Amino acid sequence: MARALDIILLCSWLFFTCIAQAQTGPIDVTQLGAKPDGSADMSQVLADAWKQACNSTTASTILIPKGTFLLKEANLEGPCKAPVEIQIQGTIKAPEDPAQISKDKEWMTIIYVDQLTLSGGGTLDGQGAKAWTQNECRVKTECSKLPNTLSLNFVNNTVIRDLTSLNSKLFHVNLFGCNNITFQHFTITAPGDSPNTDGIHIGHSTGVVITDSNIGTGDDCISIGDGAKQVNISKVTCGPGHGISVGSLGRYDNELPVEGIFVTDCTISGTLNGVRVKSWPASKSGSATNMHFEGIIMQNVSNPVIIDQEYCPNNQCTNTAPSSVKIAQVSFKNITGTSATPAVVTLLCSKSIPCEGVEVADIDLAYNGNQGNVSSNCANVKPALSGKLNPPICANATVPAQAA
Incomplete structure (x- = not known):
């Protein structure tokens, strides 16, 4: 009798051990019927x-x-x-x-x-x-929305690593209301002429890290919308695409401030823009502050460094009043390489709210190997300048008298 009880106990132990092991193993979708x-x-x-x-x-x-x-x-x-x-x-x-x-x-x-x-x-x-x-956004201000590949809404303490997003219909990744999100060894690929295929769009989210990643697409490699705070982008290779952008800002009512954007040690290649801050003219009010771009290598990039507060794609703007988005505490430092256009640094700030606290240091950008042809263009800003500056930066810089 005792031996029979021992056998029953042993069988029960093995049974429950097997169940426990099964529960700790992965849930394989093919075992659930996926083909x-x-x-x-x-x-x-x-x-x-x-x-x-x-x-x-x-x-x-x-x-x-x-x-x-x-x-x-x-x-x-x-x-x-x-x-x-x-x-x-x-x-x-x-x-x-x-x-x-x-x-x-x-x-x-x-x-x-x-x-x-x-x-x-x-x-x-x-x-x-x-x-x-089917994308109408290139010709219409209001256009039908196509589906993003991956949308993370109110997702926290999350890691996305060692994955590829290929040929999204619209954005590859869209973040909204997220906290503490890390992308590492993440690859994004789409043709340079694929419309509105932003790589990673960040809105209303705090503590986003993007590192050691390759992004090539038809729009911004990374776009940073309103409400983005404490975003750290490093060791990202971007291109093709429209570069790494803050904005566009000011198009809608009640946009939240953008604060704490750090872009470091990145390579941008063959893109329409390099590092960019953009807001609409005749915009709603808003702000973007504490933004820093440092250690960036440009390779044949149009508009390598640009603040554009007259952003108006496809000439869709009917009101050309100045932007009401406040841009302050921005730095562009140690940016080197080549430009696809002569205008390598463009800082076009709002006439009604000029940019404040802009720093430019150690810029060395060549146009087709001919350094004598490069130039800068500035309006409504007087940046603090230091280090080597090729070309000379903001020789034409002006700020409206009432705002000086």
Whole structure:
């Protein structure tokens, strides 16, 4: 009898040990029915895997193994009971036709989640080529919205690393209401002529780090919108695209201040702009302060250094009144390399609210190898100058008498 009891106890121990081990292993979407054939929609499978992981009281991992998976759309909502990692080893493809994604939805949305990790070395393929032909924003002020690849809304304490975003329909990544988000070894790729395919857009978010990453796209490699605070960008290679931009600001009512932007040790190559701060003319009120761009290498970049408070793409502006966005405490330091245009430094500030606290130091930029042809253009700003300056900076600098 005692021996029989021992056997029962041993079997029970083995049974529960196996269950415990199964619970601590990854949730493999192929075991839940996802097919790596590129044609079977895995939307429901991913939703089921997320529900299981999000409800777990211990840290869990969702595994998307090697292979190609079709995903119509995903809405992964928290809060979750413990940290979750989504490990993407394969390629996840969006539908080619944007009409297959619900109206006013993004392709992949993650919302109200804390302690998330996205990793694995895989690819998010937005299959954006068909959507680009439907983009009206280049010719219309108000245009139909296409879906972003990945939207993180109210997501905190999160790491996105070792992933690739390919050919988004609109933005590759959009952050809103997030805190403490890190991108590392993140690759973004789209053709230079793909419209509005911003790499990473940051809005209403604090504590964003982007480092050791490569971004080449058809719009801003990184765009920083209102409400962005304490953003650190380092060791990023940008190009093609429109450069690294703060703004555009002042288009809408009640925009929040931009504060604490640090861009260091980056390389920008073959882009329409280099490092840029931009606001609309006749704008709503707003501010952008404590912004610093340092240790930047430019390689054949048009407009390498630019503040543009007359930003008006596609000549869509009907009111040319000065911008009401206040720009202050901005520095451009140790910026070297080559420009695709003669005007290598352009600081066009608002006539009604001139820029304040602008510093320019150690600028050495050549135009087609001929340093004698480079120039700068400034208005409504008198920057503090130091170090080597090639070309001479802001020789024409003026500030309206009433604001001096």
